[in-house]
Amino acid sequence: MSTILVTGGTGALGRHLTERLRTDGHEVRVLSRHSRPYAVDLRRGGSTLDEAVTGVDTVVHCASTPRGGDEQAAENLLAAARRAGVGHLVYISIVGVDRVPFGYYRTKFAVERLVEESGIGWTVLRTTQFHDLLLTVFEGLGRLPVLLLPSRVKDQPIEVTEVADRLAELAGGGPAGRVEDMGGPEVRTLDSLARSYLRATGRRRAVVRVPLRGAAYRAFRAGSHLAPERAVGKGTFEEFLAARAGRGRVGE
Template sequence: MTTILVTGGTGTLGRLVTERLRADGHEVRVLSRHAQPYAVDLRAGGGLEAAVAGVDTIVHCASSPRGGDEQAAGHLIAAARRAGVGHLLYISIVGVDRVPYGYYRSKLAVERLIEESGIGWTVLRATQFHDLLAQVFQALAKPPVMALPAGVPDQPIAVAEVADRLAELALGKPAGRVPDMGGPEVRSLESLARAYLAATGRRRRLLRVPLWGSAYRAFRAGGHLTPERAVGKGTFEEYLAARYGR
């Protein structure tokens, strides 16, 4: 039996990874800011020693677009080194090295910290989860006109499929950078938004808004996509049907 620590283990992805590993009979410790007995704010780092003691593998799912990921990773890596952890597995995002967006740059910096940590490591990059798109569309659909960035495609993937892959990687040896995971379809944001509106029974006029800046140009060019690694099975419509029952 392997002892595994999942950071962000109460989140959308971490919760599913935890469930899968426990179902296979492994001891899994859940680390988040409020989950006892391993309630740790990684940005502060206090309490990490007890969380990592005796751990074989860390699955690092904790992340925040509000900042602090690099500091959190630094604390985690230092504690993992001291505890002799043999494998550090990180979930990243497709395109972090191609899209000059602040959160992506932070994720890429964490990748580099892990690669240079001296710990056996694995990095998996995935495209955006269906859940994230639904959250974004929910916010954008509040006004009567739904404004979308013009010309931006997306390739959403089922979070459960990424959780399955992470659980598989956590039980293997450190593998370095593994092949990316992308959803089954590259779609326009407009088509995905229309699917969301249909599933939720809303009627909104769609407005395609041209934006500016290098990050927007990179998103328009598909820097966050991996069409050659469209390995996901579940479509956005299937996710919507399961969530909203339409």
């Protein structure tokens, strides 16, 4: 089995991926800003990053933030990987990054290009949004007496553990380039998903659809972030909510 470094290995996706890789028999190193011994801020790089990639066969790059810095982080990671002779880098991206003019999507697309041009064998997997993200959004919006949602926008949420399983499969193989997208099992309107959240949490909120402006909103409204032809996910949003409720983690 191989030695695999997972960046963002303590995050929602990284935790599941790390567990799956270890179950498969790989030696796994976890890199994040606070995980020892490889506590690294990728935006700054440094000697600990070089130590983390030394002797690694494959890097799975899951670390990302909408607060900025992803491109610099990727440049530092790729430079360290080249110095260490890493043979394969797997990057997790988002469906529609090349079609939706939204700031975070543009950054993800820019990182894809850095990976492709790095000189390292690469694999890129794009997925639709995780169930966890929708839950976070609805929890935030649910603090108001009225739940405001962009009108005429749909989503196709996917279970994060299914993405972790696919990433583990890709990490265990060789560079495959841009692989087929992964989408959740259903394309749903945001308000229908929000109503499922409200039922699961027992909250009472009026759901109000608000028209927005701008190119990004038009792209989301057109479904440029969806992959209905790749609806390979199995777990539904309602099943995700039920599982979280069973662990006492919905509507906390």
